[in-house]
Amino acid sequence: xxxxxxxxxxxxxxxxxxxxxxxxxxxxxxxxxxxxxxxxxxxxxxxxxxxxxxxxxxxxxxxxxxxxxxxxxxxxxxxxxxxxxxxxxxxxxxxxxxxxxxxxxxxxxxxxxxxxxxxxxxxxxxxxxxxxxxxxxxxxxxxxxxxxxxxxxxxxxxxxxxxxxxxxxxxxxxxxxxxxxxxxxxxxxxxxxxxxxxxxxxxxxxxxxxxxxxxxxxxxxxxxxxxxxxxxxxxxxxxxxxxxxxxxxxxxxxxxxxxxxxxxxxxxxxxxxxxxxxxxxxx
Amino acid sequence: xxxxxxxxxxxxxxxxxxxxxxxxxxxxxxxxxxxxxxxxxxxxxxxxxxxxxxxxxxxxxxxxxxxxxxxxxxxxxxxxxxxxxxxxxxxxxxxxxxxxxxxxxxxxxxxxxxxxxxxxxxxxxxxxxxxxxxxxxxxxxxxxxxxxxxxxxxxxxxxxxxxxxxxxxxxx
Numbered sequence: 001x002x003x004x005x006x007x008x009x010x011x012x013x014x015x016x017x018x019x020x021x022x023x024x025x026x027x028x029x030x031x032x033x034x035x036x037x038x039x040x041x042x043x044x045x046x047x048x049x050x051x052x053x054x055x056x057x058x059x060x061x062x063x064x065x066x067x068x069x070x071x072x073x074x075x076x077x078x079x080x081x082x083x084x085x086x087x088x089x090x091x092x093x094x095x096x097x098x099x100x101x102x103x104x105x106x107x108x109x110x111x112x113x114x115x116x117x118x119x120x121x122x123x124x125x126x127x128x129x130x131x132x133x134x135x136x137x138x139x140x141x142x143x144x145x146x147x148x149x150x151x152x153x154x155x156x157x158x159x160x161x162x163x164x165x166x167x168x169x170x171x172x173x174x175x176x177x178x179x180x181x182x183x184x185x186x187x188x189x190x191x192x193x194x195x196x197x198x199x200x201x202x203x204x205x206x207x208x209x210x211x212x213x214x215x216x217x218x219x220x221x222x223x224x225x226x227x228x229x230x231x232x233x234x235x236x237x238x239x240x241x242x243x244x245x246x247x248x249x250x251x252x253x254x255x256x257x258x259x260x261x262x263x264x265x266x267x268x269x270x271x272x273x274x275x276x277x278x279x280x281x282x283x
Numbered sequence: 284x285x286x287x288x289x290x291x292x293x294x295x296x297x298x299x300x301x302x303x304x305x306x307x308x309x310x311x312x313x314x315x316x317x318x319x320x321x322x323x324x325x326x327x328x329x330x331x332x333x334x335x336x337x338x339x340x341x342x343x344x345x346x347x348x349x350x351x352x353x354x355x356x357x358x359x360x361x362x363x364x365x366x367x368x369x370x371x372x373x374x375x376x377x378x379x380x381x382x383x384x385x386x387x388x389x390x391x392x393x394x395x396x397x398x399x400x401x402x403x404x405x406x407x408x409x410x411x412x413x414x415x416x417x418x419x420x421x422x423x424x425x426x427x428x429x430x431x432x433x434x435x436x437x438x439x440x441x442x443x444x445x446x447x448x449x450x451x452x453x454x455x
Contacts, residue, residue: 015382026346038363
């Protein structure tokens with residue numbers, strides 16, 4: 001009896017996976033083996049799989065952009081309707097913020113000019129950058145991976161590791177380059193790790209993505225107390241980015257062990273980003 | 284005569300709707316993220332592939348499912364081949380269920396779907412994590428599995444209705 005049920009199980013499995021079904025051009029097991037070969041070769045960066053990847057991405061990104069147009073229109077309408085409901089509150093808040101910023105601006109202008117003068121005096125390093133403006137083609141931030149696709153690739157001199165900026169704010173870095181498109185890994189992704197400075201305490205640390213809309217500060221010494229509303233900038237360590245690019249500010253927290261960073265830029269609203277390649281120049 | 288031809292084209296179009304839905308869903312990744320519903324997500328291609336492989340295996344070719352998996356990986360940013368493997372395994376599970384089932388019913392299909400997506404997601408994310416060293420938020424994956432499982436019952440009824448309308452309720 002037991003042998004018979006085992007036979008039935010094996011027959012059903014064989015029929016499902018090995019036998020080519022009616023109306024099917026390929027057998028399931030052949031395609032599964034092909035997939036496993038692609039995965040294994042992809043892991044070891046085989047040239048053929050790399051070419052397959054690049055061509056597939058070119059086609060998929062462009063097609064995805066076209067297919068997403070109706071949904072993006074609906075999202076745009078939904079967002080603009082939502083914004084209309086809060087326009088008065090937003091206006092009052094922005095007026096107040098503008099006043100604060102104007103007073104800060106005068107201070108920062110003086111500090112920037114003083115900083116440049118002092119750098120020249122101590123024969124320090126300056127940074128120059130090649131900037132490329134890129135349009136966001138796909139911003140489908142899946143629950144597992146937070147990334148965007150932009151319409152500039154290797155033909156526009158985009159290189160791995162370039163910084164992606166929303167205006168003055170850092171939003172991520174280029175992790176994958178195809179011929180005419182690239183993928184930018186956002187700072188909120190779980191796999192993103194950026195060396196940062198926490199100002200005004202001047203603490204060096206690592207900003208890690210959480211997979212949600214905020215980041216978290218890792219690897220600080222337990223004894224150090226960090227104020228709420230401290231600002232987070234790139235530290236320039238590891239020479240990935242130039243130092244001093246604004247990223248975000250610390251959120252109000254009672255638990256010093258879990259320092260959350262609220263990003264200055266809203267990653268769900270990115271339409272264009274600037275891809276920057278920083279170079280050090282010694283004076 | 285021309286009306287008959289037009290009717291045939293329309294019928295042909297209706298028959299191809301599962302394929303169109305699959306292509307659009309992998310290219311577009313309906314995620315509803317703009318609603319700001321924390322953790323909410325579900326995997327529509329899983330539901331679509333399982334249902335149509337189970338009820339009308341000819342509607343979605345394995346080659347096309349394989350290709351849509353590759354496209355999905357390119358769009359989402361996963362290692363190329365991982366979604367294709369998941370989709371093909373789902374086809375295998377549904378083909379197995381079809382072979383052993385004499386009298387199909389929704390509850391049995393539904394719970395087998397739950398078991399299928401648990402196994403397939405485990406294989407998929409274990410491979411991504413161990414083989415490709417990509418970190419994943421496991422609570423999000425679990426919520427995704429749960430919503431995908433719950434939504435199967437709803438979509439199954441919609442697809443049943445569509446099938447009756449298009450094919451007259453006959454299973455291929």
